[in-house]
Amino acid sequence: MFSGSSGRGSARALLLGLTITMAAALAACSSEPDPAPSAPPAASQAAPGQTPADFWGDTSAIPAAANVLTVKVLNRTNGKYPDDQVFWRFNDQVHSIAEQPYVDMPANSSGRMYFSLGSPDSQYTDFIEFTVGPDVFHGNTTRVDAFGLKLAMRLHSHDGFDVEVGEDRKLFAESREATFQRFVDEVPGPFKDLARVEAPYRIVAPRTAAPFQPGGSAAGYFTAYAKKHGVKATTAEVVGCAGPLAESAALCAALNRHTAGKPEAVQRDPAAFYKKGPANHYAAFWHAHSLGGLSYGFPYDDHAEQSSFVSHGDPAWLLVAVGW
Numbered sequence: 001m002f003s004g005s006s007g008r009g010s011a012r013a014l015l016l017g018l019t020i021t022m023a024a025a026l027a028a029c030s031s032e033p034d035p036a037p038s039a040p041p042a043a044s045q046a047a048p049g050q051t052p053a054d055f056w057g058d059t060s061a062i063p064a065a066a067n068v069l070t071v072k073v074l075n076r077t078n079g080k081y082p083d084d085q086v087f088w089r090f091n092d093q094v095h096s097i098a099e100q101p102y103v104d105m106p107a108n109s110s111g112r113m114y115f116s117l118g119s120p121d122s123q124y125t126d127f128i129e130f131t132v133g134p135d136v137f138h139g140n141t142t143r144v145d146a147f148g149l150k151l152a153m154r155l156h157s158h159d160g161f162d163v164e165v166g167e168d169r170k171l172f173a174e175s176r177e178a179t180f181q182r183f184v185d186e187v188p189g190p191f192k193d194l195a196r197v198e199a200p201y202r203i204v205a206p207r208t209a210a211p212f213q214p215g216g217s218a219a220g221y222f223t224a225y226a227k228k229h230g231v232k233a234t235t236a237e238v239v240g241c242a243g244p245l246a247e248s249a250a251l252c253a254a255l256n257r258h259t260a261g262k263p264e265a266v267q268r269d270p271a272a273f274y275k276k277g278p279a280n281h282y283a284a285f286w287h288a289h290s291l292g293g294l295s296y297g298f299p300y301d302d303h304a305e306q307s308s309f310v311s312h313g314d315p316a317w318l319l320v321a322v323g324w
Contacts, residue, residue, distance in 0.1 A: 150323030
């Protein structure tokens with residue numbers, strides 16, 4: 001399970017989180033003053049039936065899994081696409097949710113489940129990623145490479161654990177055009193082009209966008225800040241947690257969040273993140289518009305538990321909402 005299709009930094013980030021979590025699961029089953037630390041937000045958790053029924057729908061009829069857990073895909077495109085045009089793909093299976101909304105998920109070492117709108121090979125596509133053990137689920141949504149479709153997922157376990165992560169209701173409720181425009185309106189300078197270069201299909205991450213690569217118009221965005229904190233790295237290496245930052249999760253996260261050199265409590269406090277530039281405003285946008293403020297906006301965004309990674313033993317079902 002890798003948060004990013006080609007970045008070694010993202011792979012290492014997620015593998016590190018999975019190694020720690022799997023071990024636990026298996027064993028137990030500038031001149032401005034620093035903002036005051038506060039408790040980091042947690043993913044929304046509730047007992048069954050306390051999450052809004054109009055979004056997640058009726059969960060009482062979800063069939064029990066013969067394998068590890070049942071995955072159900074939900075159409076939350078606000079009428080833009082009918083169920084026979086909302087597709088999922090896992091391994092060698094491809095179905096619309098009109099044909100088959102459920103997947104009886106087996107244990108697997110790692111994997112991705114892809115979603116597309118209109119047709120199975122549509123450019124309107126995105127994915128979640130996960131590792132499923134014999135009696136445990138680890139998984140996340142990801143914006144490490146790009147935003148393709150609005151996604152949210154809700155994991156429910158037999159012991160009553162219930163958690164949801166992904167884009168928030170406000171983003172799901174608005175049109176795709178409004179979300180792209182919201183991004184442009186809320187991010188500064190060179191980040192605005194991230195919503196334009198592959199529109200209307202994707203908002204791309206800076207680590208894969210030409211302006212932030214060597215020779216690009218924003219190539220120098222992070223270099224001086226990184227050097228100030230003892231790192232000789234390109235902007236692409238900072239936003240991609242690559243090169244000299246590939247094994248430095250805390251420092252890479254601090255550079256992206258503009259908390260480098262601050263006390264440890266500040267570096268772990270979401271209230272202190274992205275307050276000044278340079279900062280990864282692409283990641284900041286997805287955190288601002290995600291459930292519990294949790295999102296995978298760059299490869300080491302799991303540092304200080306800020307990613308959309310969820311994990312629990314004895315899983316019963318996973319709902320995945322696909323939006324437009």
